[in-house]
Amino acid sequence: MLREMSIRDFAIIQEVHLTFDRGFHVLTGETGAGKSILFDALSLVVGGRGSQDFVRHGAKKAEVEALFDISGQPAVHSVLDQLGLSTDGEEHLLIRRDIAQNGKSTCRLNGQIITLAMLKQVGEYLLDIHGQHEHQSLLQVEEHLNWLDAFGGPDLIRQRERYQKAFENVQRVSRELARITADEKEAAQRIDLLSFQKDEIAAARLTPGEDEELAQEHSRLAHAEQIAQHASRAYDVLYGDRQGAELLNQAVGDLEEIVQFDESLQPVLEMVQSAYYQVEEAARQVGRYRDDVEFDPARLSQVEERIHTLDQLKRKYGETVEAIIRHGQEAEKELEQLLNRDERKYDLEQTLTELEATLAEEAEVLTRLRIDAANRLNKRVETELADLNMKGTRFQAAFLGEDESLPYTPAGRDRVEFRIAPNPGEPLRPLVKIASGGELSRIMLALHTIFSDLDGVPTLIFDEVDTGVSGRAAQAIAEKIARLARERQVLCVTHLPQVACMADVHFHIFKESDEEQTRTRVKLLTMEGRTMELARMLGGVEVTDTTKTHALEMLQLAERTKEAIHSR
Template sequence: MLQELSIRNLAVIERIRVSYHRGFQVLTGETGAGKSIIIDAMGLVAGGRGSADMIRHGCDRAEVEAVFDLPESHPVWGALQRLGIQGDPQEALIIRRELQAQGKSAARINGQHVTLAMLREAGEHLVNIHGQHEHQSLLRTDRHLEWLDSFAGEAIQPLKSAYQDQYREYVSVNRELKELEDLTRQQMQMLDLYRYQLEEIAEARLKSGEDEALAEERRKLAHAEKLADAASGAYDLLHGAKGLSVLSKAISRLEEIVKVDPDRLSPLLEQLQSAFYNAEDVAHQLRDYRDDIEFNPERLSHIEQRLDLLFSLKRKYGESVEEILAYHARIQAETDRLENRDERLKELSESEERLRAELEAKAELLSGIRRDVSRQLARAVESELKDLQMERAIFEVRLESGTLSPTGSDLAEFLLSTNPGEPPKPLARIASGGEMSRIMLALKAIFSRIDQIPVLVFDEVDTGVSGRAAQAVAEKLSRLSCHCQVFAITHLPQVACMADYQYEIRKQVTEDGRTATSVKELAREDRVEELARMLGGVEVTDKTRHHAQEMLSLAEGQKNAC
C-alpha cells in the first residue's frame, strides 16, 4: 500500500505530506481545487512523464516522494533486483521524483539514482492510474488483444514468447531476402570495383599503427647527423677539461676543508658529489646514444615510399590505417554477399518457408488458447457488469484471423449489447459514457486480481453515471479495495460515502496572495459536512446534513467485510 505521499512545489501545491490507509479512499473537493494534481504526483512516482510546466510558479524545482509498504512476496522486489536496485522487503520502499525548471528530471528508489525507464518498470508493479482518457483504450481494437492475453496470463505467455522470438527471426530473414532480391544491376556492377579495392588494400599488407611508427622513425633518420653532432658535442664537453674534471677538482678542494666547518660545508659537498655522479651518468648515456644513431639513407628512402603509399590509401579509404582496415572488412562482407547471392537467396527462401510454417502452427495454437480464454473473459466481465447495474449486458470477444504479426494472426475486438434482443456490437458504436466507465471498472476489477498491483487510482471513473448505477460503482470500488488500496476522485456523494477514508482537497489564497492547495483527512463529522456540500451545492442546510448523515450510516452497514 501507499503509506505516505509528500509533494512540494507541484502546480498549486506548495507543500503537503499526507498519510494514507488500506482500503477505499476518496478525494473530494470543489472543481479546480487540485484533486488531479494528487493523481499526477502518484503518476510521477510511477514513472509518468513530467515537465517544467508542472513546477509551481516562481520555484526552481518540484519534488514528490512516496513511501510504500509491500509484502515480501510482491513482484516489485524481483523487478528491483533485476534492475540492480537494493531493496529490503522488511523495510519501506521509498521513491523520490524531482522536476527541475531547466527541464531535467531525477528519480531515486531507496536513495539510488535510476533512469526514468527503470522507474517506469518498477512503477508498473506499484500504481495503476485510470483516468477519463483511458476510456479511449477501450475503443482502440489494437488494445483488445493485449487485454485478452493479459487475462490469459501463464496459459498463453510461454507459447507467445516462443512465437515472438521466432517472429523476430522471421522478420530478419525476410528483410535480408528482400534486400537481396532488390539488388540492382548497378549494385552488381560494384563487384568489380570492390574486387579492385580489396586487392589494392591487401597488397599493401597494412599493420595497425604502422603509419605513426614509420613517421617517428623517419624523423630520427632524417635528423641523424644533427642528433649525432649534438650528442657528441655534449659528451665531449662533459669529458673535457671544463666538464667532469672541473667538478672532481672542486670536490677535492672541499674535502680538504670540510672537517674545519662540517655544519655548513658537508651539505655543499654532498650536493657537488651528487652533481658529479649525475653528470657522469649523463655522459655515459650520451655516448651510448651517439653510438646507436643509425645513418641509413636506404632505410629512409624505403620509409618515405611506404608513407607515400599509406597517404595514397588514406585519400581513398580512410583517415588512418585502422579506418582503411575497417573499410576492407566492410567491402569484403559486401563482396561475399554479392558473389554468393544466388546461394544465399536459396538458403533464405528455405528458411523463410520453414519459419513461416512454424509460425502459422504456433499462431493456430495461440488462437485456440485465445478462443477458450475469450469465453472466460466474457463471463467474468458480464458477472462484474451485473454488479454495476448492467444485468442484461452481453459481452463478447470477437476473434478474427489476419496476417502474421508480432502477436500471432488474431484480431480481437470487444463487443457489447446492453439491450435485450440486440446483437453485440463494437463498443464505439453502442456504449455511452456511463457504460464505458462501468465496463472499464469491470475490467479493472478483474485484472486487479491478476496484476497484483497494490494501488489502483480512479480519476472520476463515475463520469456519466448517477442514481442506482452510481451506488453500484461505489459498492464495486469498495469490494475492490479488499485486495488492493483504492483511490478515487469523485463528485458523487454515493461514491464518497462508501469510502473508508475521505480527503478534502481545498484551494485557498495565502497571506502573500498566492494560491495554495491543501489536503485534509476528514473525521466523521467533517465527512458529514463535505457530503452535505456535495449533495446541496453552495448552500448546506440541516436537511442536507441529515441526508449526508443518513447516507454515511447506510454505507457503513452496506460495506462488505474483507
C-alpha cells in the same frame, strides 16, 4: 501500500501532507479544486513525465514525496535487488521527485539518486493509476488485443514472445534475401566497386601500426644532420675532450680518500660512483647512436611516398591503418557473398521456408491460447458487469477475419475487437458503436477489477472512472470499489455521493484565494464533515436540513453495506 504523501509548490498546491491507511479513500471537492492534481503528483513519484508546468508560479521547484510500506511485497524487493537498490531489510520506501523551473527532474529513493527509468520499474509494483483518458483505449480496437494478452497470463505472454522471435527471424532472412535478389545491374556495379577496393587495399600490403612507425622514421631521416650534430656534442661532453666521465672518476677517487677518515660521506661517494657508471654507459650508447646516424635521401623519399599512399587510403576507407584493413576484409566478405549469390539465395530461400513454417506453428499456438483466454475473459467481464448493475449484458472478445488470410504482424495473426450487447436479445455490436459513457465507465472498472487480481499491485487509484453514471449504476460502482478495497488500498476521485459515502477515509479538496494567489487545501473529514460534504454533493451550493438528513442516511446505509461486503 501508500502511507504518506507530501507535496510542495506543485501546480496550485503550496503545501499538503496526507496520511493514508488501508481500505477505500475518496477525494471530493468542487470542479477545479485540484483533486486530480494530487494524482498527477502521485504519478510523478512512480515515474510519470515531469513538466515545468508542474512548478507553482513564483516557486523555484516542485517537490513530491511519498512513503510506501513494502512489507509482504516480494516483487518490490526483487526489482530493487535487480536494480542494485538494496533496502537492507527496510520495509519502507521514501520516494522523492523534484521538478525544476526548466522542467528537469531529480529522482531519489531512500535518499539515493536514481534514474527515471529505474523509478518507473519500481513504480510499476507500487501504484496502478487509472484515469478517464483510459476509457479511450477501450474505443481503440488495436488496443483490445493487448488487453486480451494481458489477461491471458504468463503462458500466453511467453508464447507471444516465442512468436515474436519467429517473426523477427522471418523478417531478417527476408530482408537479406531481398538484398541479394536486388537489381542485377546494381549488383554488378557493386561487385566492380568491391573488387577494386579489395585489390587496392591488398596491394598496399598494410601492417597494423605502420603509419606510426613511418612517422617516427620520417622524423629521424628528415632531421638526420641535426640529430648527428647534437649526438656528437653530447658524446664530447660525456666522454670526449671535455671528459665528463673522467672528471667524475677523479671525484670518486677524491671522495674515496675522504671516506677513509670520515665515513659520514659514504652515501655521497656511492651517489657519485653510480653517476660515473651511468654517465659512462650513456656515453657508450650515445656514441653508438651517433655512429649509426646517416642521411639517406633515397630512404626518405621512400618513406614519404609510403606515407602519401597511406594518406590516400585513409581518405577513402578509414582514419587508421587498422580501419583500412577492416574495410578491405568487409569488402572481401561482401564480394564473396555477391559472387556466390545464387548459392546464397538458394540457401536463404530454404531457410525462409523453414522459418515461415515455424512462424505459422507459433501463430497457431498463440491463436489457440488467445481463444481460450477470450472465453475466460468473456465470462469474467459478464460476471463483473452483473455486479455493476449490467446483468444480462453479453461481452465478447471477438476474433475478426477468421475466414480471411490475415497477414503476420509483430503481434500475431489475430485481430480482436471487444463487442457488447447491453440488453438481452440484442446482437453483439462493437463497443465503440454502442457503449454510453456510463457503460464505458463500468466496463473499464470491470476490466480493472479483473486485471488488479492478476498484477498484485497493492494500491489502486481511480481518477473519476465513474464519469457518466448515476443512480443504481453509481451505487453498483461504489460497492465494486468497496469490494476491491477489502484486499487493496484504493484511492478514488469522485463527484458521486454514492461512491463517496462508501469510503473508509474521506478527504475534501478545496481552494482558498486572496488578492495575491490561489491555494489548494486538503482536509481529512470527520463524520460531521462527511455529512456536510455529502449534503453539498447531493444538493449543490445550498445545504439544507433535508440534504443533511439524506447524507447521514447514506453514510449509515453505506456502513451496513460495507459490513455485509466484508462478511462475505
